Amino acid sequence: MGMKAVDVKWVLERSVLILISMCLTYVCSNPIKTTSEFVSNTIIQMPRIRAQKPDSYMCMAVPVTEFGFSNLVGFKIKVIEEVVHHVALAVCEEYVTEQRLWDCKSNHGHICKGRSITFGGWDGWSKHHADTIFPDDVGVQLGKDFKLNYVIIQTHFQEAIQDPDSLKSNPTNVTLFMTQESRKYSYQQVNFFSSGYIPAFSEDFRAEITCKWGGVPVNVYEYSAHTHDSGQLLEGYIVRNNTAFLVTKENPKGKSHDRTKVKGGTIEIRPGDILAVRCTYKNTGPNKISFGLGGSDEMCNLALTFEYDAKEITAFPESVKCSADAQDKVWCPRNAGDQVGVLCDLQQAANNNMAPEDVHGIIM
Ligand SMILES: *[C@@H]1O[C@H](CO)[C@@H](O)[C@H](O)[C@H]1NC(C)=O
Numbered sequence: 001m002g003m004k005a006v007d008v009k010w011v012l013e014r015s016v017l018i019l020i021s022m023c024l025t026y027v028c029s030n031p032i033k034t035t036s037e038f039v040s041n042t043i044i045q046m047p048r049i050r051a052q053k054p055d056s057y058m059c060m061a062v063p064v065t066e067f068g069f070s071n072l073v074g075f076k077i078k079v080i081e082e083v084v085h086h087v088a089l090a091v092c093e094e095y096v097t098e099q100r101l102w103d104c105k106s107n108h109g110h111i112c113k114g115r116s117i118t119f120g121g122w123d124g125w126s127k128h129h130a131d132t133i134f135p136d137d138v139g140v141q142l143g144k145d146f147k148l149n150y151v152i153i154q155t156h157f158q159e160a161i162q163d164p165d166s167l168k169s170n171p172t173n174v175t176l177f178m179t180q181e182s183r184k185y186s187y188q189q190v191n192f193f194s195s196g197y198i199p200a201f202s203e204d205f206r207a208e209i210t211c212k213w214g215g216v217p218v219n220v221y222e223y224s225a226h227t228h229d230s231g232q233l234l235e236g237y238i239v240r241n242n243t244a245f246l247v248t249k250e251n252p253k254g255k256s257h258d259r260t261k262v263k264g265g266t267i268e269i270r271p272g273d274i275l276a277v278r279c280t281y282k283n284t285g286p287n288k289i290s291f292g293l294g295g296s297d298e299m300c301n302l303a304l305t306f307e308y309d310a311k312e313i314t315a316f317p318e319s320v321k322c323s324a325d326a327q328d329k330v331w332c333p334r335n336a337g338d339q340v341g342v343l344c345d346l347q348q349a350a351n352n353n354m355a356p357e358d359v360h361g362i363i364m
């Protein structure tokens with residue numbers, strides 16, 4: 001291709017330099033235990049920044065064209081724990097502003113436009129802050145062809161930061177683990193949440209969520225369940241042909257987002273399945289508690305992390321969410337035509353305080 005000798009020499013020298021620096025990264029700090037792949041670490045630092053008020057959310061967008069490699073296979077997050085409550089990581093096709101760094105509290109829940117993937121992140125309530133490493137055959141292909149053009153880091157600050165120079169370092173560092181080769185399966189996550197409120201003086205209030213799966217077949221391999229302090233129980237089921245498969249039934253642990261591997265490896269979701277989530281709360285106080293973002297609000301969040309065929313590039317053109325108003329009894333709607341027998345049974349069983357294990361048709 002007519003490359004001059006001098007160019008070749010330059011290319012060779014560069015390659016050797018690149019190889020050396022990558023090998024160092026690879027050998028010294030790469031936590032990914034694959035032998036055939038070359039994994040590079042890309043570090044993104046959110047700069048020291050002013051946060052006008054307590055409870056500020058600041059976002060930073062980085063174009064993926066700034067990275068050497070294009071296949072994301074994991075990440076780790078480091079924060080200044082004294083000032084940072086929570087960090088969330090996402091990749092999106094587009095995002096809401098033109099700015100690279102902005103106050104994004106008012107954009108919460110709709111920062112991305114078009115295709116997007118959320119990854120969870122870091123928070124002060126979870127016990128495990130280990131690196132997040134996707135399974136060996138799972139990745140996220142970044143770039144224009146895959147409609148994923150930006151990495152977004154969102155940092156939730158506890159207190160106002162009037163003087164950014166008072167911070168001992170930059171508040172958030174995200175290291176992306178990347179490979180050059182794509183992998184067989186793509187990563188995605190479906191997030192469940194409630195709106196509405198928990199009435200005052202309720203011993204046993206249930207917020208229910210359901211959605212019908214319209215996407216391609218996927219395999220769930222990990223989940224995290226999250227409520228705030230009134231949460232007593234969080235349940236997630238996949239309902240197929242009137243049979244409920246249990247994903248999780250657990251007591252939420254004080255606002256944590258700890259991730260749990262699915263028992264037995266994976267659980268499938270097929271087109272036509274119904275995803276059903278329910279949170280049970282105790283609110284003995286004289287005031288209702290709203291679902292929302294604040295620390296004194298409540299949440300009913302389940303995140304299911306799944307893998308699907310990477311060739312299905314258009315399978316999830318937007319973020320994958322499922323939500324309902326806690327005042328609507330969506331597990332067993334009034335209209336008989338919309339009812340799913342096993343969910344009506346589960347709702348009834350809970351009303352009768354019967355253990356769900358007693359209900360016919362549930363496979364644990
Ligand atoms: C982020 O990285 C920089 C450069 O390595 C380091 O000085 C700083 O302490 C890091 N910040 C955190 C919160 O780990």
Ligand SMILES: *[C@@H]1O[C@H](CO)[C@@H](O)[C@H](O)[C@H]1NC(C)=O
Nearest residue numbers: 240241242243270271272273
């Ligand atoms: C659902 O279950 C019924 C009754 O067991 C069965 O006849 C039917 O084929 C099943 N449908 C599917 C899609 O599996």
